[in-house]
Amino acid sequence: MTAVTTDVRPAPDAPVQPRTVATTSYKTPTILAVVTGLLAVLLLVQPHAGDARFALSSGADFFQIPVLVVPAMATAWVCVALMAVLTALAFLRARARRKVPGWVTALFAVLGLLAFLAWAAAGSPRDLSVVGLISGAIALSIPIVYGALGGVIGERAGVVNIAIEGQLLAGAFTSALAGSITGSPWAGLLAAVVAGVLVALVLGVFAITYRVNQVIVGVVLNVLVIGLTSFLYSQLLVPNAQTLNNTPRFERIGIPLLERIPIVGQALFNQTVVVYLMFLATAAVWFGLYRTRWGLRLRSVGEHPKAADTVGIKVEATRYRALMIAGGVAGVGGAFYTVVSIGQFGKEMTAGAGFIALAAVIFGKWDPLRAALAGLLFGFATNLQNILNVVGAPVPSQFMLMLPYLVTIFAVAGLVGKSRAPAASGEPYVKE
Structure with a gap:
């Protein structure tokens, strides 16, 4: 049997189909894995006994929501487990050369914040005011x-x-x-x-x-x-x-x-x-x-x-x-x-x-x-240090001062994803 190779060329007037090249980026999954690992190490090295109390209402609200009391360490570990699941999902998406959805990073951030607040407010007699x-x-x-x-x-x-x-x-x-x-x-x-x-x-x-x-x-x-x-x-x-x-x-x-x-x-x-x-x-x-x-x-x-x-x-x-x-x-x-x-x-x-x-x-x-x-995210990180000081969280003051800048670094380095600045940004225009 003889194999015949035919050179099939598109017609001259046929529309040119744009070629897309898929690239794999593990930047976001890596950052998620690092944050999950650091939080897990924190819970293992410095466990806090007691409950965490979250105040969800102010005196001027239409109705008062009762103070939410949760077991601090159990809540933190459940959040870390869910963060690990989201991290695995991000790696699978990256391996399949697909974009990590925005809801994954958003939910990851909420779970990480909840885990950290539960750990920080554990055993505190004061309510953490949401x-x-x-x-x-x-x-x-x-x-x-x-x-x-x-x-x-x-x-x-x-x-x-x-x-x-x-x-x-x-x-x-x-x-x-x-x-x-x-x-x-x-x-x-x-x-x-x-x-x-x-x-x-x-x-x-x-x-x-x-x-x-x-x-x-x-x-x-x-x-x-x-x-x-x-x-x-x-x-x-x-x-x-x-x-x-x-x-x-x-x-x-x-x-x-x-x-x-x-x-x-x-x-x-x-x-x-x-x-x-x-x-x-x-x-x-x-x-x-x-x-x-x-x-x-x-x-x-x-x-x-x-x-x-x-x-x-x-x-x-x-x-x-x-x-x-x-x-x-x-x-x-x-x-x-x-x-x-x-x-x-x-x-x-x-x-x-x-x-x-x-x-x-x-x-x-x-x-x-x-x-x-x-x-708003960076403002939230700045205010977080004030709230944790009020509830007496056992977090070093030096770390609290670094917190807004750490959030900035992690956000820009790992959560931005693929982005492109305006093409002529930073370029002076010379009229010819």
Whole structure:
């Protein structure tokens, strides 16, 4: 028998079928396995006897949910077992060259948190307040979410905004000064927006007009703003603390009926104006980017500026406008520190929130809604250390201080999955 090989070629006018190449990534399953293993080792080395008590209601709710009392170690081990099952599922998906579903990582995070809280609160006479945990997480995530939204707008337009930290700090300083002089938190909020826009304009001049490396410009701006605000704080605000660094703060505004919903009512619907503006800003940025002509043009200059220029879109002007909007949004996040949280400016009070916001942009895959959720996650990790201190959890203080940054590293390194930044992000446009 003779084997005949025929060369079958597609017709010249036949449509070309795109080739897809499947790649296997074990990054997410590996991170899940590491976290599961570390948590299991913690339960084995440091077992805690007793029950864990979770308070699910506040006094203002429509009805009171009884305190949930669970056996701490049994609950923790059940959660670890379920985490191991999810980890195995993630490995099977990766082996089959299939994407790990988002619900797997989300459920894994919830189980891991429950296991850790049950272990930490075991035997404590105090109840662990779930309402306080959620409320504090939202409050601490506000500057991160605003900074992340500003970062998304800038990078979608093709400009890497490393200067988020500087914009937050400039907004905090100017809001404290303007609010103290005028006696109005609204004036402080407006001054913070102006300060954020000014920092963004400086970034734009060097990065867009003079085409200086955007990362270098952002780092230099951060150092400049830190040095300038520190100098003005010591020379201007400290000697005149009562008149120039005593800012009135926004009061909480409860939304009738909604604020009395158990568990989430006080956290979501009994907040200040800045928090409600954060919800509106997140929705507005998403709608603007994906449902308006402005958003289409902004994304086009971030993906393919030459093509955008060809159809008549002014690339540099579009990037400038995007940076100014991004700076104003980040400035509002800086105002949170003075017109909502503390009421006065402190030296380097942002404490790296701008860099965590930049990580939230990457974790959120340059999408405003996902970036906002990532900001809430990092705020939750920051507030977790406060809650554990209240219940007297036997966790070293050094670890508690590291917790937000550990969450940031694990999230960006292992849970992001495959992501792609805007194609022209960080690249100056030179018109030919």
